[in-house]
Amino acid sequence: MRRWLLLALWPLAVSAQEVRPSREFLSPALRAQQEDPSRHPxxxxxxxxxxxxxxxxxxxxxxxxxxxxxxxxxxxxxxxxxxxxxxxxxxxxxxxxxxxxxxxxxxxxxxxxxxxxxxxxxQSRGMAMSVPVDGAAAAFLEEGHAFYETRQGQLNLSCGQCHDANAGRRLRGDVISHGLGTGYPAYRLEWNGMGSLHRRLRACSLGVRATQFPLGSREYLTLELYLAHRARGMPVEAPGLRR
Ligand code: HEC
Ligand code: HEC
Missing domain, CATH: 1.10.760.10 (Cytochrome c-like domain)
Known part of the structure; x- marks a missing residue:
């Protein structure tokens, strides 16, 4: 599994892309379903x-x-x-x-x-993200940013190595997005139900065989703040619909 993943990621060129909303990485069918309350569980x-x-x-x-x-x-x-x-x-x-x-x-x-x-x-669906990151939030933001950039787990990958360097590429049937939290809580078909952003983050931690932090932990809260700041100007998609 490890070899497979590295093979999948190795040849991909690193390109600096601007951050795009998660919905742009969904299949057209899923995106349409996300926008249609009558077909969105x-x-x-x-x-x-x-x-x-x-x-x-x-x-x-x-x-x-x-x-x-x-x-x-x-x-x-x-x-x-x-x-x-x-x-x-x-x-x-x-x-x-x-x-x-x-x-x-x-x-x-x-x-x-x-x-x-x-x-x-x-109630904020479609509105642009704008978390304040000055004052007391600044230190939390820095902590979350550091977490985001740190290589983790047996696969030794940072969040950005997937969600920046390889956004738009396929991994295990998913198209890798820019890793924003704007769609959460989201209904995920794999979960067969609704789940929080922190549940999704635990799945990413597991994916690189790294420590899974508890739901609501300081690690994931500061990371969530950093993701929200990355998403500034992007629309709130919650409730999202995901594979
Ligand atoms: C007894 C009155 C009271 C009840 C009941 C109450 N709240 Fe609040 N809520 C407040 C007050 C006062 C604030 C502002 C607190 C602050 O800013 O420190 C607040 C703030 C909030 C905020 C943050 C709003 C913002 O602009 O940042 C949310 C979200 C919220 N409440 C949700 C809820 C939900 C959901 C419930 C029911 C489970 C609930 N509240 C029940 C009084 C109440
Ligand atoms: C091995 C590659 C990889 C790594 C490393 C990784 N993720 Fe992910 N992540 C994925 C894949 C694949 C998905 C599912 C497709 C998508 O939404 O990007 C995903 C989904 C997400 C989502 C949900 C996006 C949405 O709109 O549904 C968030 C948020 C996220 N990752 C954040 C992170 C964070 C933060 C880290 C670092 C702790 C991280 N990921 C590490 C591969 C990775």
Whole structure:
């Protein structure tokens, strides 16, 4: 498997390309399906998320109003909270869940959190990413960038060796994209369900036989911030649809 992968990557020329939205790397059929809610199973999670938004006495809606109030929010995450913690959208929602709703956290990768995150992110669909990276975010960004450039795992490959140097090439049936997080949470056919960006990142870590960090870990959060910054100006695609 290792030999096969190296053979696949070896002869490919390194070309400096400008970063392109993930959807441009999808097959035409998948791209069309991603744009069509009636044929996109991820919309079941969006619907469920909108139902959870309205549910209960101290509902999300009781403070925030209609979910359309979340328009544009996903373009600004991950973001540094008032206490200095770096929160992605999942983390921000969990914080409201615990501190403002006074309820037990949903848990990373739970169907409820995936649904709410998809429903909130969907309000920014098509809007351009613009995470703030000044002030307290700067050090987190640097950490994420360093992670991105570091060669990892038995295959000794950095993220960029696939997602910059080999974007547009095929690997195990996939077309390698620029590795943006803009489509997550995404419905992945291989998962037969919805999954978070961190779940996708764990798959990439496994792919190079490197350490898989926990969902919500500092490593993946800072990486997510770097990916969001790489994606500045690119449209939010969530909920994405992936092979
Ligand atoms: C008791 C009121 C209250 C409830 C209930 C509540 N929130 Fe919040 N939420 C807030 C406040 C206040 C803020 C702003 C906090 C801050 O900026 O530090 C906030 C911020 C947020 C943000 C970040 C918005 C931004 O512009 O960055 C998101 C996303 C969010 N809430 C989602 C939810 C979800 C989803 C629920 C239901 C699970 C929920 N909230 C329940 C009060 C609430
Ligand atoms: C051996 C090559 C390889 C390496 C190294 C690699 N990935 Fe990937 N990655 C892939 C392939 C193949 C896919 C699936 C096709 C695609 O979306 O690019 C993928 C998908 C992704 C996606 C999902 C993109 C989308 O829109 O669905 C993200 C985000 C991502 N990778 C980030 C990373 C990060 C960050 C690293 C470094 C920790 C990394 N990858 C390392 C090959 C790689």
């Amino acid at each position: 991820g919309w079941l999670w969006v619907d469920e998320g909108e139902a959870i938004w309205r549910r209960g006495e101290r509902s999300c809606q009781s403070c925030h109003g209609d979910i359309s109030a979340m328009r544009g929010v996903a373009t600004r995450y991950p973001a540094v909270a008032s206490d200095g913690a770096l929160l992605n959208l999942e983390g921000r929602i969990e914080r409201c869940r615990v501190e403002n709703q006074g309820a037990a956290p949903f848990g990373y990768e739970s169907e409820a959190l995936l649904s709410l995150t998809a429903a909130v992110a969907r």
